[in-house]
Amino acid sequence: MTDTDSGQPLPTSPPETIDAFFERLGATAEHLPKRLKQFADFIAANPDRVPVSTVAELAEGADVQPSAVMRFCQEMGFSGYSQMQKLFRSDYSQKWPDYATRLAKLRDHGTESPSALLAEFVEVGRSSLENLLTTVDPIALQQAVDVLARAETIHMIGFRRAFPVTSYLAYAFEKMNVPAVLHSGIANINMEHLIRPNDAVIAVTFAPYTQMTIDMATQARSNGADIVAITDVVTSPLARLKAIQLLVSELDVGAFRALSASLSLAISLAVSVGAQRNRI
Numbered sequence: 012m013t014d015t016d017s018g019q020p021l022p023t024s025p026p027e028t029i030d031a032f033f034e035r036l037g038a039t040a041e042h043l044p045k046r047l048k049q050f051a052d053f054i055a056a057n058p059d060r061v062p063v064s065t066v067a068e069l070a071e072g073a074d075v076q077p078s079a080v081m082r083f084c085q086e087m088g089f090s091g092y093s094q095m096q097k098l099f100r101s102d103y104s105q106k107w108p109d110y111a112t113r114l115a116k117l118r119d120h121g122t123e124s125p126s127a128l129l130a131e132f133v134e135v136g137r138s139s140l141e142n143l144l145t146t147v148d149p150i151a152l153q154q155a156v157d158v159l160a161r162a163e164t165i166h167m168i169g170f171r172r173a174f175p176v177t178s179y180l181a182y183a184f185e186k187m188n189v190p191a192v193l194h195s196g197i198a199n200i201n202m203e204h205l206i207r208p209n210d211a212v213i214a215v216t217f218a219p220y221t222q223m224t225i226d227m228a229t230q231a232r233s234n235g236a237d238i239v240a241i242t243d244v245v246t247s248p249l250a251r252l253k254a255i256q257l258l259v260s261e262l263d264v265g266a267f268r269a270l271s272a273s274l275s276l277a278i279s280l281a282v283s284v285g286a287q288r289n290r291i
Contacts (some may be wrong), residue, residue, distance in 0.1 A: 020122065025088040025098065029058075032098065035087060037245035038059075038255070046079045047086060052117075054083075056218065061099040066092050068101045120288070132228035135262035138270035143272040146258040155239040155255045155280065160287040162211035162237065165191040168227050169215030169241075176273050178243065180281055187285035194227065208235030213226055213280075215241040218249050219262070228252055241276060 026032040033055070053073035054061065054086045060069060070077040080092060089095040098258055165184060167177035174195070181193035194202055206212065214228040228238055238254035238277045240247065243261070249257060259276055261268045 021086075025090075025094060027098075029099065029158045032087065033068050033245050035281070037250055039086065040246040041251050043083075043086065046075045047083050049073060049080050050075050051244050052218075052244065055246045058099070061096055086256075088284065131264045132269055135264055138268055139259075139261050139269075139272040140275060142260045142262075143276060147262050147276065148258075151257060152201040152280070152283075155257060156283045156287055158239060158255060159211050159213070159280070159284045162206070163190065163207065163238065164211075164213045165189060165284075166194060166206050166210060166231065166236070167191065167213055167215070168194045168224050169220050170196055170221045170223055172217060172268070172270070173215035173221065173224070173273075174258065175270055176277050178211060179274060180277050182279060183281035184285070187281070187283075187288075189285055189288060196223065203230050206231045206234050207234050211237040211239060213239045214249055216247070216249065217243045217259075217268075218247075225249065228254070239280075241273065 026035050029154040036051060036055060040048060040055075043051055050069075050073045053069070053075075057072065060072060064072070066080045071079075074190050082094050083179060084090075084095045087095065089098075090199035167180050169177035177193060178195075181191055192205055194204065210231075212228060212231045214224055220242075224285050228240075228249060229252060232238055232252045232254075238249065238252050240249040240252075240254035241257045241259060242249055243254060245255070245256065245258065253278055257276060257280070259273050261270065274291075
């Protein structure tokens with residue numbers, strides 16, 4: 012059976028777990044029609060909305076028509092939205108902690124004082140760290156360590172909010188004598204020519220994705236380098252590069268997001284790589 016919009020064969024059975032759902036989503040997202048891709052991105056960024064929302068509410072949140080929600084469910088192998096929601100309700104609570112209620116209570120009783128704001132950032136940081144244990148696939152993490160440990164040189168690419176992550180990785184690798192290059196973009200100096208086929212790239216970008224990071228990672232991939240992506244959702248633009256994806260969900264306070272989980276992942280990755288290179 013083939014979907015008339017995407018031209019791709021529809022799955023014959025629904026995914027049985029949340030992990031299987033996101034694995035299928037990552038594999039099919041790039042082939043979806045525009046509106047279904049838009050909804051896929053929304054679900055990937057807001058999976059906690061599915062167990063508690065109606066079709067109309069999700070459609071409004073993603074700015075698509077309800078019919079797009081139903082077509083998306085069929086693309087993913089479900090008979091309808093209720094079947095997909097049932098999966099999320101049965102499996103999701105075991106995968107991600109319920110931070111929303113706690114954070115809402117914190118905000119309700121808070122003020123605009125610096126101490127109250129600090130408390131909010133501490134709360135979302137704690138929740139982001141708890142999420143990290145479930146959003147990062149242990150198999151993908153080990154694959155990333157294996158690739159980076161055998162690379163001749165590791166290149167870090169990430170700008171704007173992602174730059175603290177790549178610069179911290181560069182600092183950690185330097186302390187462990189791991190050959191690494193930080194692509195900073197300072198003075199518009201382009202060092203892409205340094206990326207060789209036996210090298211590996213750590214590309215870090217979060218929505219809204221930085222085009223320079225995507226372009227440089229794409230060029231690195233065409234040069235034959237392996238790509239490890241630290242990003243937020245399985246439908247990230249880096250997915251089409253067949254990157255090893257390490258997913259991080261950073262919660263926000265208003266429009267501001269800290270990097271608690273991202274930096275924890277970065278140091279874990281760097282230390283693991285350093286230790287494995289010493290054993291090779």
